Amino acid sequence: MTMTPDDLQARRLFLGRTSQGLGAVALASLIQSTGSIQTASAAPPRGVLEKLTLPQRAKRVIWLSMAGGPSQLETFDPKPKLTEMHDQPMPESMTKGQQLAQLQGQKLKCFAPQHPFSKFGKNGTEICSLFPHIGSVIDDICLVRSMTTDAINHDPAHMFMNTGSQIAGRPSMGAWVTYGLGSEAEDLPGFVVLTSLGKGGQNQPIAGRQWSSGFLPSKYQGVQLRSKGDSVLYLNNPPGIVQDRQQGDVAAINALNQHYESTVHDPEIATRIAQYEMAFRLQSSVPELMDMRNEDAKMLELYGCTPGDGSFGSNCLLARRLAERGVRFIQLYHKDWDHHSGVKEGVEQKANEIDRPCMALINDLKQRGMLQDTLIVWAGEFGRTPMSQGSNGRDHHNKAMTVWLAGAGIKGGLVYGATDELGYGVVENLTTVHDLHATMLQQLGIDHNAFSFKFQGLNAKLSGVEGAKVITDILT
Numbered sequence: 001m002t003m004t005p006d007d008l009q010a011r012r013l014f015l016g017r018t019s020q021g022l023g024a025v026a027l028a029s030l031i032q033s034t035g036s037i038q039t040a041s042a043a044p045p046r047g048v049l050e051k052l053t054l055p056q057r058a059k060r061v062i063w064l065s066m067a068g069g070p071s072q073l074e075t076f077d078p079k080p081k082l083t084e085m086h087d088q089p090m091p092e093s094m095t096k097g098q099q100l101a102q103l104q105g106q107k108l109k110c111f112a113p114q115h116p117f118s119k120f121g122k123n124g125t126e127i128c129s130l131f132p133h134i135g136s137v138i139d140d141i142c143l144v145r146s147m148t149t150d151a152i153n154h155d156p157a158h159m160f161m162n163t164g165s166q167i168a169g170r171p172s173m174g175a176w177v178t179y180g181l182g183s184e185a186e187d188l189p190g191f192v193v194l195t196s197l198g199k200g201g202q203n204q205p206i207a208g209r210q211w212s213s214g215f216l217p218s219k220y221q222g223v224q225l226r227s228k229g230d231s232v233l234y235l236n237n238p239p240g241i242v243q244d245r246q247q248g249d250v251a252a253i254n255a256l257n258q259h260y261e262s263t264v265h266d267p268e269i270a271t272r273i274a275q276y277e278m279a280f281r282l283q284s285s286v287p288e289l290m291d292m293r294n295e296d297a298k299m300l301e302l303y304g305c306t307p308g309d310g311s312f313g314s315n316c317l318l319a320r321r322l323a324e325r326g327v328r329f330i331q332l333y334h335k336d337w338d339h340h341s342g343v344k345e346g347v348e349q350k351a352n353e354i355d356r357p358c359m360a361l362i363n364d365l366k367q368r369g370m371l372q373d374t375l376i377v378w379a380g381e382f383g384r385t386p387m388s389q390g391s392n393g394r395d396h397h398n399k400a401m402t403v404w405l406a407g408a409g410i411k412g413g414l415v416y417g418a419t420d421e422l423g424y425g426v427v428e429n430l431t432t433v434h435d436l437h438a439t440m441l442q443q444l445g446i447d448h449n450a451f452s453f454k455f456q457g458l459n460a461k462l463s464g465v466e467g468a469k470v471i472t473d474i475l476t
Contacts, residue, residue: 046182047178047179047180047181047182048179048180049180049181049446049451052445052446053445053446053447053450054442054445054446054447055445056373056443056444056445057373057375057408057409057443057444057445058373058374058375058407058408058409058440058443058444058445059184059328059373059374059408059444060323060327060328060329060330060373060374060375061173061174061177061328061329061330061374061375061376061377061440061444062319062323062330062331062332062361062374062375062376062377063173063174063329063330063331063332063376063377063379064332064334064354064358064376064377064378064379065161065331065332065333065334065379065380065381066334066337066350066354066378066379066380067158067204067206067333067334067335067336067337067338067380067381068154068204068335068336068337068338068339068380068381069154069157069337069338069380069381069382069383069384069396069397069401070337070347070350070380070383070384071339071343071347071383071384071394072145072383072384072400072401072402072419072423073113073384073386073394073423074113074114074115074128074130074343074344074347075127075128075130075131075347075351075402076127076128076143076145076402076404077145077400077402077419077423078113078117078126078127078128079113079386079419079421079422079423081421081422082110082111082112082113082386082421082422082423083112083113085110085112085422086110086111086112087109087110087111088109088110089107089108089109089110090108090109090110090386090387090422090424091422094420094422094424094425095108095387095424098399099152099398100152100385100395101152101153101395101396101397102340102389102395102396103385103387103389103395108387109387109388110386110387110388110422111385111386111387111388111394113128114343114344114347114392115128115129115130115344115347115348116128116129117129118132118135120132120135120136120138121135121138121139121413122139122413123139123413123415125138125143125413125415127143128347128351130347130348130351130352130355131351131355132355133355133356133358133359133360134355134358134359136359137358137359137362137363137406138412138413139412139413140362140366140371140406140407140412140413141362141404141405141406141412141413142404142405142406142410142411142412142413142414142415142416142474143402143404143414143415143416144402144403144404144405144416144417144431144436144471144474145400145402145415145416145417145418145419146400146416146417146418146419146426146428146429146430146431147379147383147400147401147402147403147417147431147432147433147436148398148399148400148401148426148430148431148432148433149161149381149382149398149401149432149433150166150398150432150433151166151381151382151398152382152396152397152398153396154204154205154338154381154396155205155207157381157382157396157398158206158207158210158381159209159210160381160433161379161381161433162210162211163210163212163214163462164433164434164437164461164462164463164464165464168209168212169209169212169214169215170214170215170460171212171213171214171215171216171220171453171462172210172211172212172213172214172221172222173329173437173440173462174191174193174211174220174222174328174329174331175191175211175212175213175214175216175220175221175222176216176220176441176451176462177191177328177329177440177441177444178190178191178220178328178329179213179216179217179220179453180444180446180451181328181444181445181446182328183326183327183328184326184327184328185322185325185326185327185328186326187285187325188285188286188289188322188325188326188327189222189223189327190220190327190328190329191211191220191221191222191223191327191328191329191330191331192222192223192224192225192322192327192329192330192331193211193222193223193224193225193331193332193333194224194225194315194318194319194330194331194332194333195224195315195332195333195334195335196310196311196312196314196315196332196333196334196335197310197334197335197336198311198312198334198335198336198349198350198353199349199353200335200336200346200349200350204335204336204337204338206333206335208222208224211224211331215453215455215460216453222329222331225286225318285325289318289321289322289325290307290308290318292307292308292317292321293307295307295317299317299364300317302356302360302363302364303316303317303356303357303360303361303364304356304357304360305317305357311353311357312332312334312353312354312357313353313356313357313360315332315334315357316332316357316358316360316361317357317360317361317364319332319361320361320364320365320368320370323365323370323374324368324370334350334353334354336349336350337350337380339384339393339394340389340390340393340394340395341389341390341391341392341393342392342393343384343392343393343394344392358378361376362376362406362407365407371406371407371408372407372408373407373408374407374408375405375406375407375408375410375440375443375444376405376406376407377403377404377405377436377440378403378404378405379401379403379404379436380401380403382396382397382398382401383397383398383399383400383401383402384396384397385397385424386422386423386424397424399424399425399426400419400423400424400425400426403436405474408443409443409475409476410443410474410475410476411474411475411476414474416429416431416471416473416474417429417430417431429473431471432468434463434464434466434468435463435468435469435470435471436471437462437463437464437468438463438468438469438470438471439470439471439474439475441462441463442470442475443475448461448462448463448468448470449461449463
């Protein structure tokens with residue numbers, strides 16, 4: 001029998017009302033059996049990997065994202081030859097036929113590093129003298145000077161660094177990790193994002209899709225906590241709403257959602273249930289997290305921050321507090337590294353903002369016995385050119401950049417890989433973003449080759465399908 005539009009509408013109305021009625025019956029039985037309405041257990045969510053196939057050196061990751069593309073030539077990759085060739089033409093043999101961002105078709109001149117380098121640590125590792133605090137912990141850090149990336153513009157480069165793909169819609173690394181391992185936090189999300197700007201004022205665009213869950217269930221997406229003002233909007237109840245009433249509302253809504261989920265088996269409904277419960281628990285956990293009155297004054301001085309100031313230092317301290325509470329993946333964005341002009345002044349300002357907090361985070365975790373199972377990664381989305389842009393800036397560059405790692409089985413005091421004498425391209429131990437992701441998963445106890453999710457008929461992986469390798473030489 002063919003149904004008319006009116007028949008279909010009537011059927012939908014009947015089924016909708018019926019399901020609501022059944023939901024009310026289920027809710028009533030829940031109330032009768034328990035005597036009160038309770039939310040589900042606050043047990044930390046488990047990941048899909050019930051048994052790890054590799055030793056787990058890292059229990060959590062703190063990823064420090066320098067948004068805008070920091071210049072490796074004013075931070076961690078010394079190039080005295082570039083100083084010698086300042087204002088001379090770049091060798092055509094290096095640049096001919098190469099992809100450039102905004103310098104394509106222009107005269108390319110060498111641009112000397114704008115700050116001196118100094119030696120630090122037992123091995124005399126050279127880094128820019130603007131970073132003496134990082135220099136003081138260089139023996140805990142592995143510099144990877146041979147990192148490359150596929151992308152040369154900001155948004156696709158952020159996507160690639162976060163997801164292993166330049167195309168939006170893929171899961172971020174934090175989502176992959178929490179999907180695989182779950183979380184140890186009972187009342188906080190397993191994947192948390194914090195952002196800071198500093199004094200430069202160039203609000204480098206970053207977007208929520210960079211910490212998206214992509215095609216994974218949406219409960220694994222990153223949750224952004226605001227580091228200044230209200231950390232979560234609408235966290236407090238409106239006037240007249242007390243906790244018991246709020247708890248009852250959440251339980252009632254979840255009872256209806258649970259009944260609906262048992263009928264349609266939609267994983268997003270389970271996500272909705274978990275999000276209602278998490279939001280309820282955040283009302284007590286987030287204020288406690290953000291309240292730093294119990295932090296010693298010396299600790300605040302170590303990080304160089306004032307509670308609630310929204311600085312990178314404050315976010316690093318929050319990262320340690322999140323790590324203590326079992327959050328699996330913590331990502332900090334610090335903006336304003338996009339120095340197409342004024343690279344000398346710009347990097348000096350950024351160094352002043354991040355140097356002490358990076359040192360503080362490493363030392364703080366170390367003295368608490370947490371550095372040994374916390375993986376810290378410092379990275380931008382790409383590097384900068386050894387050629388000048390205008391008179392005093394550097395363009396985007398994807399053929400050479402420096403990242404560094406610390407903790408969780410990483411060899412401290414090591415310099416891995418090298419670029420050519422002008423810093424244009426990698427000449428030793430070329431390393432890719434997929435390699436970095438594979439290494440991160442390895443330290444978390446996950447075999448990156450076997451960790452996948454079926455999507456559009458393919459086994460999608462964070463580390464891609466192009467043959468990523470674990471950077472074994474940097475591991476203890």
